[in-house]
């Protein structure tokens with residue numbers, strides 16, 4: 135949490151003014167019982183109406199000035215805590231954008247969203263309460279005891295005893311409820327996760343007719359949450375009656391012992407009333423302190439979650455080079471192995487190959503063979519754990535991200551579009567892309583026809599995630615997006631899986647016409663999609679088992695033969 139204090143930068147003055155004004159308000163509050171005592175002892179005793187009126191005006195003035203101080207404190211506390219919250223959110227958003235796939239594997243997007251929103255809000259509220267109340271409550275308690283001691287040192291003992299009893303009850307109850315609160319938070323997180331999953335997977339749930347099962351699981355989570363909330367509610371409900379009882383016992387003791395002092399002539403009636411007022415002020419201040427402690431505990435827990443994200447340093451460092459050596463003119467893998475950060479197994483092992491510029495490469499293999507892992511190393515979505523990945527003779531790590539990603543364009547397995555227009559989605563790689571360039575890319579990606587059919591053309595709306603397009607249309611739009619800005623290397627990671635054979639073939643034919651310089655890597659589980667490649671890599675268990683063109687592999691590669699047998703028909707493969 136301490137590491138988050140730097141985000142208060144720019145709000146230092148506000149953070150000092152807020153507690154100062156709150157303490158000023160508290161000082162006025164501490165004077166009130168003394169004035170009440172004077173009204174009773176002098177005004178009422180002497181039946182002096184003008185004195186009473188005069189003192190009442192002072193009370194009103196104290197109230198008004200106190201209110202102004204309180205509002206000033208609220209204003210400055212809100213300004214600095216909101217400012218701090220905004221600074222943290224900005225810093226987190228910026229920091230998360232520097233994460234590579236490795237960091238995103240470690241902190242899941244749903245947790246990141248919770249941390250950037252809910253947790254930062256909790257920190258913000260905690261800071262606001264802290265600035266306003268943390269100094270005020272102890273100030274009132276100490277001040278009230280001090281003022282009481284100036285009235286009667288003998289009766290101050292009752293105050294100390296009441297404070298010890300109230301303090302102990304509060305401590306015990308908070309200790310238990312904070313533990314329960316942690317449980318409540320855990321179950322609340324689970325419910326949020328469940329709600330999010332069942333909403334985003336609503337169609338799958340309907341398709342598998344799992345509505346009842348989902349409802350039951352939700353009900354179970356809800357009941358658990360309910361149980362812990364009731365438990366913590368019951369225990370916190372004890373707090374008020376317990377502390378009020380202790381205070382009331384204190385007040386009764388003050389009345390009895392104070393009464394005796396009045397008889398002895400050591401105290402006036404007004405002073406006894408003032409002592410009772412101070413006792414009530416202490417109780418109120420301690421109750422506020424309890425709420426403050428609970429909120430601060432929550433804020434500290436949230437602050438820890440926020441600080442964890444900010445402390446996570448991206449393992450990849452950006453290079454400085456903007457040009458290649460031009461030697462090898464293509465992509466080379468030298469003894470490359472890779473393991474995911476959250477896994478002990480190697481996803482690819484000792485991969486070695488070179489691809490000259492302008493070739494079309496097919497990568498085929500069963501699920502989990504390591505195809506996606508391999509191609510993700512080229513645009514540095516991950517860094518190899520062993521070996522080197524070279525692009526035009528330079529390690530990919532040496533290039534700036536801008537340069538590397540301008541040269542290598544990847545269409546991932548999952549087609550992701552963003553809400554906006556088709557044009558806006560097409561301009562992701564090149565903001566200045568003209569309509570002509572966009573139509574050209576759409577034509578190659580076999581998407582021109584259905585975009586033209588739209589009344590608005592390139593201004594056609596894309597709904598979040600591209601849900602107003604079919605799976606195949608989404609894939610084609612993503613391929614078009616990847617072609618804009620003329621990359622040197624185009625990687626299609628199973629990105630044509632939703633296309634029918636004819637469209638898939640038309641796409642590959644169009645890609646071949648793009649230019650001799652374009653290196654195309656097509657990852658697929660379909661033989662038909664990669665069989666025209668200049669070279670085909672056959673992958674299995676994280677290794678490239680066989681390399682060759684379609685005809686060679688049909689003769690030499692058992693895995694390839696098997697794939698052909700199952701897909702193209704037995705006769706063709708043998």
Ligand SMILES: Nc1ncnc2c1ncn2[C@@H]1O[C@H](COP(=O)(O)OP(=O)(O)OP(=O)(O)O)[C@@H](O)[C@H]1O
Pocket residue numbers: 239474476477481499500501502503504505506507508659
């Ligand atoms: N983010 C990840 N974290 C941990 N392990 C992963 C991750 N992604 C993939 N793996 C594992 O790495 C191995 C290779 O996966 P990869 O996605 O490269 O296979 P693939 O050949 O592309 O499969 P598919 O054709 O099904 O997409 C698999 O065993 C998989 O479980």
